[in-house]
Structures are given as C-alpha cells and as structure tokens.
Amino acid sequence: MSAVNDVPRVVLSARGLRRDFQGFVAVNNVDLDVHHGGIHALIGPNGAGKTTVFNLLTRFLPPSAGRIELLGQDITHTPPAKVARMGLARSFQISAIFPHLTVLDNVRVALQRRRGLHVQFWRSLQVLNALTPRAEELLRSVGLEDARSQLAGDLSYGRKRVLEIATTLALDPKVLLLDEPTAGMGHEDVGTVTEIIRSVAKDRAVLMVEHNLDVVADLCDWITVLQRGEVLAAGDYRTVSQDERVRTAYMGTQHV
Amino acid sequence: MAELTLQEARAQTTGRVERILIVLGIVALIAAPFFVYPIFLMKMLCFALFACAFNLLLGYTGLLSFGHAAFFGGAAYFSAYAAKVWGWPPEAAILLGVLGAAVLGAVMGFFAIRRQGIYFAMITLALSQMFFFFCLQAEFTGGEDGIQGVPRGVLFGIIDLHVPLNIYYTVLAIFLIGVFAIWRIVHSPFGMILRSIRENERRAISLGYSVGNYKLAAFVMSAALAGLAGATKAIVFQFATLTDVAWQMSGEVILMTLLGGIGTMVGPIVGAGLVVALQNTLATSEFPVTIATGIIFMICVLLFRRGIVGELYARALRRGNNKG
Numbered sequence: 001m002s003a004v005n006d007v008p009r010v011v012l013s014a015r016g017l018r019r020d021f022q023g024f025v026a027v028n029n030v031d032l033d034v035h036h037g038g039i040h041a042l043i044g045p046n047g048a049g050k051t052t053v054f055n056l057l058t059r060f061l062p063p064s065a066g067r068i069e070l071l072g073q074d075i076t077h078t079p080p081a082k083v084a085r086m087g088l089a090r091s092f093q094i095s096a097i098f099p100h101l102t103v104l105d106n107v108r109v110a111l112q113r114r115r116g117l118h119v120q121f122w123r124s125l126q127v128l129n130a131l132t133p134r135a136e137e138l139l140r141s142v143g144l145e146d147a148r149s150q151l152a153g154d155l156s157y158g159r160k161r162v163l164e165i166a167t168t169l170a171l172d173p174k175v176l177l178l179d180e181p182t183a184g185m186g187h188e189d190v191g192t193v194t195e196i197i198r199s200v201a202k203d204r205a206v207l208m209v210e211h212n213l214d215v216v217a218d219l220c221d222w223i224t225v226l227q228r229g230e231v232l233a234a235g236d237y238r239t240v241s242q243d244e245r246v247r248t249a250y251m252g253t254q255h256v
Numbered sequence: 257m258a259e260l261t262l263q264e265a266r267a268q269t270t271g272r273v274e275r276i277l278i279v280l281g282i283v284a285l286i287a288a289p290f291f292v293y294p295i296f297l298m299k300m301l302c303f304a305l306f307a308c309a310f311n312l313l314l315g316y317t318g319l320l321s322f323g324h325a326a327f328f329g330g331a332a333y334f335s336a337y338a339a340k341v342w343g344w345p346p347e348a349a350i351l352l353g354v355l356g357a358a359v360l361g362a363v364m365g366f367f368a369i370r371r372q373g374i375y376f377a378m379i380t381l382a383l384s385q386m387f388f389f390f391c392l393q394a395e396f397t398g399g400e401d402g403i404q405g406v407p408r409g410v411l412f413g414i415i416d417l418h419v420p421l422n423i424y425y426t427v428l429a430i431f432l433i434g435v436f437a438i439w440r441i442v443h444s445p446f447g448m449i450l451r452s453i454r455e456n457e458r459r460a461i462s463l464g465y466s467v468g469n470y471k472l473a474a475f476v477m478s479a480a481l482a483g484l485a486g487a488t489k490a491i492v493f494q495f496a497t498l499t500d501v502a503w504q505m506s507g508e509v510i511l512m513t514l515l516g517g518i519g520t521m522v523g524p525i526v527g528a529g530l531v532v533a534l535q536n537t538l539a540t541s542e543f544p545v546t547i548a549t550g551i552i553f554m555i556c557v558l559l560f561r562r563g564i565v566g567e568l569y570a571r572a573l574r575r576g577n578n579k580g
Binding site: 058060079080081082084085089090092096097098099100101105108109110112113117118119120121122123124125127128167168171 | 446477
C-alpha cells in the first residue's frame with residue numbers, strides 16, 4: 001500500500017491542449033501533469049500563453065483541442081463552476097475579491113457552499129456565524145485577522161492578494177492554481193506568500209504561474225517553460241535552468 | 257466586536273437611520289388614509305413594491321432588466337381575469353397573478369441570463385415587447401380596452417374590500433409583506449451569494465457557484481414580487497390595461513429605483529413615492545409629466561448619482577467615518 005502512495009499521484013493532467021483565437025494559436029499541443037504534494041511552476045516570457053493555459057485548465061476558456069483530466073475524470077467539457085466544486089480552485093492575475101464585502105465575508109462566501117448555506121433565501125444572515133470560526137482561522141493563517149471588519153476593497157494591494165489566497169483555501173481544494181501570486185508585491189509580502197504556499201502544498205497539488213525566479217527556484221519542484229504557446233522544456237529547476245534553449249529564450253541573461 | 261459582519265459594520269451608521277425611517281414610515285402609512293386620498297396612497301404602495309422587487313435584481317444582483325412591465329402588467333391581467341371572469345376571491349386572484357408572473361419570469365430569465373450587461377437588458381426588453389403584443393392580440397386581455405370593472409371582492413370571505421379603509425389596510429399589509437420578503441432575501445445566505453456575483457462574477461464561478469442558477473432564481477423572485485404589486489394594483493383600481501405591460505412601465509420602474517437609490521431598501525420606495533406624487537400633481541396641470549420626470553432624472557444623475565436615499569446614506573457614512 002505505502003509503495004503505491006509513495007509514487008507521486010497525478011491529480012491534474014492535460015494532453016495536446018490547444019487554443020486558437022480567431023486564427024492565432026495562443027496555446028499549442030501543451031502536455032502537463034500536476035502531482036499531489038508538489039509545487040509546479042509554469043513560467044515563460046510575456047505572451048507565452050501561461051494565463052491562457054490556466055484559463056483552459058480551470059475551464060474558464062474552452063479548449064480548441066486536447067483533453068483535461070482532474071482526479072482521473074475527464075473535465076474537458078465541464079462548466080467552470082462544476083470544475084471548482086470537483087476540487088480545482090484558482091486565483092486570478094488581477095486580485096479577485098469582493099470589494100464591497102468585509103474581509104470576513106469574503107472568506108465566508110467561499111465557505112458557504114460546502115456547508116450547504118448557499119440557497120437559503122428565507123433564513124437570516126445569522127446562520128453564517130457558524131462559518132466565522134473557520135473563516136477567522138483562515139484569516140489568521142495568512143495574517144489578516146486584524147482586518148476582518150474592513151471592506152476588502154480598502155485593503156492594500158498585497159493584502160488583497162493574500163485575502164484572495166485565503167478565500168481560495170477556504171474551498172479546501174485538491175488542486176490549487178495560483179496566477180502570479182507574488183506579482184506586484186513588496187519584498188516582505190513575497191516571503192509571507194511563499195511560506196503560505198509552501199505550507200498549503202503539503203497535502204494538495206499546486207500549479208502556479210510565476211515571474212519571480214527566486215520564488216520559483218525556492219518553492220517549485222517541477223517547472224514547465226512555455227514559449228509562444230508551446231512547451232519549451234520541463235523538469236526540475238536545475239534541468240530547466242541548464243537547458244540551452246531556455247537560457248536563450250528566457251533565463252539566459254537574468255539568472256543561473 | 258465578536259460577530260461584526262458587513263451588515264453590522266454598516267448598521268452602526270446607516271442602520272440607525274434606517275430603523276428610525278422604517279418605524280416612522282409604518283406609523284405614517286397607518287395614519288395616512290385619514291389625511292391623504294387613499295387611492296393615491298394605494299397607487300404609491302403598489303409602485304413602491306414594484307420598484308423594490310425591481311431593485312432586488314438591479315441593486316442586489318447587478319442585473320438591469322428592461323422588461324419588468326411584463327411581470328407587473330401580466331400579473332394584473334391574470335388576477336383581473338380570475339377575479340372578474342372566474343369570480344375568484346381576491347386572495348386567490350392575486351396568488352394566480354404572482355404565480356403567472358413567476359412563470360413568465362422563469363421563461364424570460366432562462367433566455368436573458370445567458371447574456372450580460374446591455375445584452376441582458378435588450379433580451380428582457382425584446383421578450384417583454386413580445387408579451388406586450390401578445391396581450392394586445394390575445395382575447396382574454398380585452399385588447400385595447402383591457403379588463404374593466406374587476407370586482408374587489410371579499411378577502412378571505414370576511415373583509416369586504418369595497419370599504420375604503422379595508423382595501424387600504426389590505427394593500428398596506430401586502431406591501432409590508434412584500435418588502436419584508438425582499439429584505440429577507442437580500443439579508444440571507446442566498447442574498448450573500450447574489451451580492452458576491454454582483455461584485456465579481458468570475459470569482460463567484462471560481463468558488464464553485466453556478467452563477468446562472470442564482471441569477472435565474474433572483475430573476476424569478478423579482479418577477480413574482482413585481483407580479484404581487486401588479487396583481488394588487490389590478491384589484492385596487494379594478495382594471496388591467498396595456499399601460500401596465502408597455503415598455504414605458506419598464507422604464508418608469510428603472511427611473512423610480514435610480515431616483516431613490518439602487519441597492520438600498522428604502523430608496524426605491526422613496527423614488528416610487530416621488531414619481532407617483534409628481535404624476536398625480538401634474539396630471540391636472542398643463543405641464544407634461546414626462547418632461548418633469550425627465551428633468552428630475554437629469555438633475556438626479558448630475559448631482560446625486562447614488563439616488564436620494566443612496567446619497568443620504570453616503571453622507572451618514574462619511575460623517576460616521578470622520579467621527580470614528
């Protein structure tokens with residue numbers, strides 16, 4: 001039994017993924033495997049199709065061709081909300097929060113569905129107080145407990161992103177897709193977010209788009225490099241960073 | 257500090273104003289028929305409920321429907337027909353109107369929620385215009401004449417609605433029940449999801465909410481409550497005509513809601529009261545009503561975009577922030 005469990009399990013996989021935008025091929029023939037317990041980075045120069053791959057995997061965009069499997073089930077044609085309910089949660093490149101709700105309510109909204117408190121139109125909001133302890137726990141885990149009563153729209157940029165991660169974690173997803181979680185953040189916030197990601201990745205799979213190569217080197221155990229919509233290289237940081245094509249295309253001048 | 261939610265955080269400043277307004281408002285409405293012409297008051301209450309039902313969709317779900325006249329006027333036809341031709345008691349006739357409006361809402365909503373923004377508005381307008389022409393042609397509506405001479409009947413077999421005070425307090429009760437239902441929906445777990453959809457639809461989807469279902473549910477609820485207003489109006493005024501299903505009526509309810517303040521509970525009531533009062537005052541004068549409401553609407557858009565009540569709330573909030 002344990003031998004089986006030791007083998008990294010593929011929880012999200014894509015084969016031959018392709019997406020055209022009126023003749024322009026944004027993503028072409030992308031194969032990807034995301035493993036349980038691992039942190040997988042998707043990197044590449046601007047316009048390489050990283051966010052498009054994200055939107056395809058989460059079904060926010062329908063693929064033109066290819067096949068996507070989540071936990072062994074074909075989700076190529078499943079609506080995005082259903083994909084989310086199956087355990088695939090995502091964050092967005094532009095921090096996606098509910099600006100006119102409080103920080104606490106932002107997290108509670110994410111908790112409502114799993115607790116079955118999302119269709120009751122005849123009950124008082126008081127019933128949502130049952131979700132408060134869990135919501136507060138999540139806010140504490142990302143260091144936002146002091147902001148619980150603030151409107152989410154009033155938070156600083158970095159804290160909005162952290163709130164988004166807390167909200168995503170509220171879904172307790174099996175696979176977590178983070179679109180540039182540290183983009184635009186100050187040095188300290190980057191450290192905080194890195195630690196959060198490391199700790200949540202222990203019992204789930206994480207796929208992240210990331211530009212900060214220090215973060216990638218520090219966190220990720222598998223890297224897929226995209227260029228012009230195609231997979232240029234894949235492997236651990238060492239392998240990828242020593243790949244000639246990657247060095248010329250992307251990393252060469254900056255790193256290694 | 258223990259359970260400070262959005263509602264409570266805001267309640268500190270706006271809730272107090274709201275509570276005082278509600279108590280004063282209910283007292284005033286109970287006393288009103290002794291001072292003001294009851295027919296005028298009942299018209300106001302019907303339109304206020306209509307505007308509140310519309311606001312459930314626009315203010316709390318973020319969907320601009322340009323076809324709500326279909327529910328208001330459709331329900332008026334259904335209940336007028338049931339009361340007059342079938343001789344149904346008023347409570348049954350009104351209930352039929354509400355159910356009819358809900359069914360209409362389900363059909364229209366089914367098509368409309370597939371699109372967003374202006375396209376959503378256009379689809380609701382197109383479908384409500386189809387319903388208008390159906391009402392114009394169909395036999396049971398009486399075409400251009402409408403259904404006239406609808407009996408008010410006896411409510412629950414005991415309350416004779418031909419007595420002016422009886423009908424007034426019945427309408428007031430329906431209004432209060434309707435507004436309470438809307439308040440309940442808005443301040444419920446379901447309402448919270450609606451608000452999150454209004455705030456950021458893609459995010460709501462990524463949290464696993466099939467937003468189409470929530471939008472459709474909100475649409476049907478809004479349609480049913482608009483139907484409650486229309487059906488009540490038909491019983492009060494004893495007729496149902498094409499005016500209530502025409503697109504101008506859809507425009508009027510948007511005007512009322514925007515004027516009072518979208519996304520507030522009291523706003524649409526104030527807006528409806530203002531528009532109905534204007535119409536009544538100007539009905540006897542030479543000055544065309546539409547020009548007057550048009551000018552007021554322009555002033556509103558230019559000077560206080562949040563609407564009358566919305567602006568008052570914003571001021572109260574700002575004062576509260578300055579103090580605290």
